[in-house]
Amino acid sequence: MKEVVITFLCMAILLYFLLGGADFGAGIIELFTSTKNRSRTRKTMYQAIGPVWEANHMWLIIAIVILFVGFPNIYTTMSVYLHIPLAIMLIGIIARGTAFVFRHYDAVKDDMQWLYNRIFRYSSFVTALFLGIIAGSLISGHINTQATDFYTAYISGWLNWFSIAVGLFTVALCGFLAAIYLIGETKDAYDKRRFIKKAEFMNIAAVVFGAMVFIAAQRDKIPLIDWVFKSTVGLSAIVLASLSLVLLWYLLIKGKTQILRILAGFQVTMILLAISYAHFPNFIRLKSGDAISLLETVGPEKTIYSLGLALLLGSVLILPFLGYLFYKFKKKEE
DSSP: OOHHHHHHHHHHHHHHHIHHHHHHHHHHHTTTGGGGGGGHHHHHHHHHHTGGGGHHHHHHHHHHHHHHHHOOOHHHHHHHHHHHHHHHHHHHHHHHHHHHHHHHHHHOOHHHHHHHHHHHHHHHHHHHHHHHHHHHHHHOOBBBOHHHHHHHHTTTTTSSHHHHHHHHHHHHHHHHHHHHHHHTTTOHHHHHHHHHHHHHHHHHHHHHHHHHHHHHHTTTTOOHHHHHHSSSSHHHHHHHHHHHHHHHHHHHHHTTOTTTTHHHHHHHHHHHHHHTTTTTTTEEEEEESSSTTTTTOOOOOHHHHHHHHHHHHHHHHHHHHHHHHHHHHHHHHH
C-alpha cells in the first residue's frame, strides 16, 4: 500500500504545479502586462480560473496530509528547517486568494481595487517563487539538521543561490503555463497575439533561469547534471520535453491551439521527471550527506494501509465531480 500512497503524493505535487502553478502564473502574466492591457488580461483570466481556482489547492492539501500522516519525519524536517519559506508561501496563497475574491466579487468598486490588484499580482509572484525555493532546498543538500545557530538552521538551508535559481525558474514555468493556457481562453486575435508574446517571453526566461539552476548546482556541488544527463530516464525526459516544445511552437505558428495545454503540461512534467527520477525515493538531501527517503521513513503499516485506502476511496468520490466541475464551467463559457 505504500506504493499507492507514494504515487498519490507524486501525482498531487505534479497536479498542484500544473494547475495551481498556472493559476499563480496568471497573476505573474498580469504583473508583466502593460497598464493599458491589464483589464483585458484580467477579464480573460477570470473566465479561465474564476470558477475553479480554489479547487487547485486541493492538491496541496492532499500532499501535506500524506506527508503529515504517512511520512512524519519528512514533514517534521520540512516544517522545522523550512518554516520561513513555507510561511511566506502560505501567506502568499492567502493574500492572493483574498485579493482575487475582493477585486472580482466586491459589491463596491472603489479605490481599494488598486490595492487588491497589486496584492494579487505580487503575491502570485512571491508564492510561485517560494514554491520553487522550497523545492530547490529539498534537493540542494543545504539543510543542516545538526546546526547550532539560527542562521545555519533556518536561513542558509533555503537562502542560497541554487534554491533562488530554482525559485526564479519556477516563476518562469508558471508564467509560461498560464500564457499557454490563456491562449485557448480567448477568441480575440489581438489577445491571442499578446498571450503568445507572453509565452515567448516566459519561455526565454525559463531557459535563462534554467541555465542559472545548472550553474548554481555546479557551484554548490549538487550533481544535477548527473541526475539529468547521466540517467537514461532523465535524458529521455529532456529530449521529449524539447521535442514537445518544438511541436508546441510549430502549432502556434500554424494557428492551431487545441492541444497546446496538453503539450505545455507534458513538457513541464518531463522537466520535473528529469530532475527527480535519479534521486528518487530520496525526498530531502541533507548537509551531512545523508538523505531522507520516502521508503525508509514511511509510517506504521496500519497507518499507511488506512491512508492508502482513504486516498483510493477519495479519488473515486472526488475526481469525477472535479472533472464535472471543469466540464460544466467550460460548457457554460461556450
